[in-house]
Amino acid sequence: MRHAGLVAGAAATALVAAGAITYAVAGDDGGSRTPSAESADAGFARDMAVHHQQAVEMSYIVRDRTKDEEVRRLAYDIAQTQANQRGMMLGWLDLWGLPKVSSEPPMTWMDMGGMASGKDGALMPGMATNTEMKKLGELSGKQAEVFYLQLMTDHHKGGVHMAEGCVEKCAVGVEKRLAQGMVEAQRSEIALMADMLKERGAEPRR
DSSP states (O other): OHHHHHHHHHHHHHHHHHTTTTSOOTTSSSOSOOOOTTSHHHHHHHHHHHHHHHHHHHHHHHHTTOOOHHHHHHHHHHHHHHHHHHHHHHHHHHHHTOOSOOSSOTTGGGTOTTSOOOGGGOOSTTOOOHHHHHHHHHOOHHHHHHHHHHHHHHHHHHHHHHHHHHHHHOOOHHHHHHHHHHHHHHHHHHHHHHHHHHHTTOOOOO
């Protein structure tokens, strides 16, 4: 039950951070100027939307590969939270009249455009490769649980790094607050997943 409470708490933290984002973002305490396509605000929204989409995909895969309620609950919470946040970020880009894709490499807004090679589908740090996604879909039971927890731990670490970049560089106040909420929630889930891995005789990959 302790884990259930931690999962619910982490999800609630992220959703509370996102709760005030239903109003006009472009003018929210970051000035009335709309961010440019090259801004950190737009870059974070684009990149994190892609990053979140993979987390949602991984979470739905593992829910079909295990009957363990603890892992299924965590996966559901991550999928729902990140799908919700992804929709917000894409909505901001629409609101700002900016493209959802860029010709620049991912994370250019963080001055880290060359950090991920994009090899085998891993477009940004922490993202799983296409090979790893395929493997997750082929495992079942405890093996699927462990691999998912390891992949999601890596994914969250990459996500925290990006969100910290937005906290530092983004200009739109509500986006910075959402990014800070991501940092706090995902750090909490990283600690939770470390405990869950230990209970299964495993540990994070790195």
